[in-house]
Structures are given as C-alpha cells and as structure tokens.
Amino acid sequence: MAATIKEIAIRAKVSIATVSRAFNDGKIKPETKKKILEIAGELNYNPNLLARNFVKKQSNVIGLILPDITDEFFSELIRGVDETTFKYGYYTMVISSHKNRSLVESVSQLNSSGLVGGIILLVPHFSDELKNMLDSNKIPFVIISGESNIGNYNVVSIDNYHAAYTLTKYLIKKKGYTRIAHISGPLDNFDAVIRKKGFLDACRDLKIKIKNEWLLEGDFSRKSGEQNFKNIWKLTDKPEVIFASNDMMAIGCITIADERGIRIPAEIAVVGVDDVFVSGIIKPGLTTMKVFIDKVGRTASKILIESMQGKKKKKQKIKIRTELIERLSC
C-alpha cells in the first residue's frame, strides 16, 4: 500500500490538512514544510492523483481521440501531444474510435467519466450530432480538423488550402504543367475538400482548365491511389501530372506506374501532400507539401492545457503552415 498523507501527518505530528498544504502552495511555515517533505521522501510518497483529481473535479489527464490509429501520421501526432502534455505535467490518454465506438460516443463517455480534464478531438468531418454534443460539453476541448469554420471552438488545422494552392501554382508556374488531374480524398473529409478547393481555385486563378474526367475521388489509401491511377491511364486524353491529395495515394500511383513501366515524371508526373517518410525513399522522390503534424499536436495540447488552467482567452483558430518539398516526381 502506497503511503498517504495520513501517514505522513502522523509521523510529522501535524494534521493531514497541513500535509496537504505542504504539497500545494498553501500557507505553511517553512520548517514544517521542510519536515513534511523530508518524511514524504523517506516514505517514497507520491500523491494519489486519482483522489486529488476526484476531489478537485478536474484531471491532469487529457484525452486524445482519434478516428483510428493507423499510420505514421498519428504516431507523429501522438508524439507531439505527449511531448507537450509531459512538459506541463499532464498525461495523455489515447482513445481511438473504431467501428463499434463512434466519436460522439467516445467523447460523451469520456466527458462524464471524470477520467480526463480536457479533450483533443480529431474530426475528419462534422456531424450535427457531434456539434450538439460539443455545444453542451462541459470540459475544455480542442479540435483538430481540416476546416476551422465549424463554430466557436478551438481549432487547429493543417493549412490545407494554402498547401494545395501553393502546390498547384508551383505545378503551373514553375513546372509549366497545364493538364492536371486531382485525386481527392473522400469528400466527406474536411482536409480532402479543402485541398480540392485550393487546387481548383489555383487553377481558376491561373486560367487553367481542368477536364471533369481528371477530377477523381479516392480515400487517402494507397490502394485507392493505385486504382485511380489505373483509371487515369485508361483516359485517351491524359493529364501531364497527377496531384494526389495525400502522399499515400501518390505512392499508389507511383507503384502502379512502376509495375507497368510508365516513367515518372517523363510520361506522367505525380505530387502529393504530407511528406511521409516513404516519400523521400521511393523512386522517384515524391514532390509534396510537408505537413508538420507533430506541430499540430503540440499546438493543440498547448491551447487545451491553457484553457484547462483557466486562462480562458477567446477561442483560437490556428493553421499550421506547410512547406514545399521538391523532389523528382514532377
């Protein structure tokens, strides 16, 4: 059984209240505090955070709710969050919502569980149900989402629009492409939609006409990149370059091109967004927009913790910048 303040109190011949004060910032005589801390050290005392959180009706644990833990991407995100929460003396609880546990359900359970004092929520898309739940939500939360115009919440996003716009502009102005295909992510996903919009807007602004058949929808998976590449390759009127909405789909394109002996970028070029590890390894290296997902995690946790600590400024909307990485795929 771990030591409690009661034991310390007995040994130090003081009341438990005094011991409690020694560990918080309460008024206490320095000598008393010193003695208590000494005894605590001997007893190897650590406060029972459960009890503390319970009575204070707060928690130094933050819940990180993910739609699904799969790729390298989330691992980076978790790292960013963990780094920050640790710095502030908080813990990170990772919760992924699977098929049998919806986002809404996860949040709602967590909320009343008392287990966490704040939530970081990664939302690929926004349902009314979710919005209702959040609006009636008591504990602080920060949303990580592609779209920041989703109500008066703290939101951290990748700057998807800027990423797609910049990349498209690069394709057109720097590389001279005029015939561009776009494989979007699933169109119920904010990031996907905004990237597509950035692409379309850039094309429009730069007076580039995009054929309808060059606008495809994938699901961010490598497999859907492969499939869409095959479809593009069947077209009689082929584009010169494929802008895949993320690296994984771009990698799918390159895979199939490689299988079929189609030369990249000579016959068709490919670019992506994310800059995952593989993108620097694959041949040819994938030109892409680097996304600083760990920064997203760090930023979100920082905002969350500040709001948990009562520094309630008004809700923030932060976009994390991206960066063009030029390689040889286009």
Added chain:
Amino acid sequence: MAATIKEIAIRAKVSIATVSRAFNDGKIKPETKKKILEIAGELNYNPNLLARNFVKKQSNVIGLILPDITDEFFSELIRGVDETTFKYGYYTMVISSHKNRSLVESVSQLNSSGLVGGIILLVPHFSDELKNMLDSNKIPFVIISGESNIGNYNVVSIDNYHAAYTLTKYLIKKKGYTRIAHISGPLDNFDAVIRKKGFLDACRDLKIKIKNEWLLEGDFSRKSGEQNFKNIWKLTDKPEVIFASNDMMAIGCITIADERGIRIPAEIAVVGVDDVFVSGIIKPGLTTMKVFIDKVGRTASKILIESMQGKKKKKQKIKIRTELIERLSC
C-alpha cells in the same frame, strides 16, 4: 454538472445503493433496475469512473510506457494495445519517457498515482534500478522486451532469436551466401543482442566463418545503416550480403548503395528485420523477417488485463513469431 447516482436515486425514489447495484451486478429486482436504467438514460448518466476507481482502488486505465514515440513501429503497437483494451472496456494511457523522464521514474510515479491499474512496459534493456522497482511493484504489469529471461515477470517478446536464425539460415542454405556481414542494433538493447546471437549461432551451426570486420554495431537508425554501409564498402575483403538487424538500417544501406550506383543484390545483397511499410516500397524490395508488433501489443494487453482481473495464473513468457518475407534485395 453531470448527473450522479444521487439524482437518479431521488427521481427513482430509491437509495443510492440501489442505483449503484443497478449499474453493477448487484441483487436487484428487475423492475427496479429497469426504472433506474430508464431514468439514467433520460439524464444521460455516465458513471464517474474517477470516483469508482478511487473507491475500488483500482483503475480501468492501463499505462503504456514507451522509451520514445517515434516510428511506425510504436504506432502499430499502440493500435494493438488500444484495440484490446477497448474490447475489455479499458482505456490506454500512453506515456513516453524522454530524456528528462526515465523509465524508472515514470513507472514509480504512475504506480502511486492511482491513475492506472496496470502497466505495459517496453524495456529496451534492463537496469538493476528498474528490476528493484519492479520487484517492489504493487500493480500488475507486463514487460515487452527482446529478452524474456529477466526474472519472474510477464514478458512478451518478438521471437528475435528465431527470426535471426531463420533469416541467416535462409541466406546460407537457400541463397548460398557464405560471406555475411551483420550490422547489429545497439548492444545494450536486448533485441539487438539476441538477433546478433541468432545470426552468430546459425553461422556456427552451418559452419560459416564470419570475419570480425564484418561484425558492426549500429543503433537501429537509418543513418547508422548508411554509415555502416560506407564502412563495409571500404573493406578490401567485402561480404556478399549484409544482414542489418532492422529494416531501417537496411534501408540506410540501400540508400547509399543507390547513391553510389552500387547494384543490389548484384554487387552486394541486403536483408533486414521488421518489415516496415517502406520495405515493400523501396527498390529493390527488402527481404526481411516480418514482425507482428500489433500482435505483441494485443498479447501484452490481454495478459495484463487478465492479471488485473485477478485471474492470476503464473507469469507468462510469450514469444511472437516472425515470418520470412522474400523480396529482391538478396
């Protein structure tokens, strides 16, 4: 403020004890239970897990302590753990020990915090300090480590020895190599040491002589693979194949070979262990031993949860099998 059993009790005109029983498996009249559950539903009641855990002196949160959250590898591990804990109604708290937080410190704090009811501990190597701490540890824990002979603990390991032995044998018997270099991981890392032993034993058993200069030490990073490859390439008496102790180092080898126009496997072959995503993408595809790290996570959590639930069988040592993946790098 979230609803409590007290409120429910008032509305249902029963005592709080009865309400409590309704949510547990206590003796209770079906009709009473039904009514209580109904009211709970209306009030959108969720039990305060903090309070419950506190009074029961247990916790349905398990702590997953990692040396550092970096690669794809951990992401898979976390996923495996999360999947299982969810299935049992538990939560996963991910804690990584950074420079400023040692493993021992993490465990010890967590222990008395009451926050978690069990711990999964990933230990790259074993210190006396850690061992002492674990021996005096009160809450259940499972160790994930390369070496399972580290005391009377629950340990889940990758079957490193078998992986290395099998791969080496494959190199020699199937592929006919006789001149093999080995880039080990850091030699204070269990996985690294055992893989090296498996390699050495296989060579000895198959009467293959390994020159000392072919035995190098890396640190599992891609960079150290690159460096070691350069060193190997300087040798006048070069090996025919490099057995890198993990895929990342093997990828480092391939990267440099590629840069320098050295053909793989024609001029020198390379194999690894892990089967990370990149290994199937890189050219040539990397022959490797697939490690089922998600299985490691699932197994560890299962054992942990069972032991948390008091099904105390004797300590288990489980090795997760690996599988040869033949590609074109050798």
Added chain:
DNA sequence: TTGAAAGCGCTAACAA
C-alpha cells in the same frame, strides 16, 4: 500558521 471537519461520487459491508 495550523487543525477539525465536511464532502467529492461511488462501493460495500451490514442491517432491515
């Protein structure tokens, strides 16, 4: 500066 005592939401004896 300290102590006494209440109470956080819940479970688990014990009593009825």
Added chain:
DNA sequence: TTGTTAGCGCTTTCAA
C-alpha cells in the same frame, strides 16, 4: 430486495 452508513485520499472551508 432494499436502505443506511462508513469510508476511499484528498482539498478546502471555517475556526482556532
């Protein structure tokens, strides 16, 4: 089957 009550370890009034 249900109610009463004590208590988990801690913080926090209020009083001394």
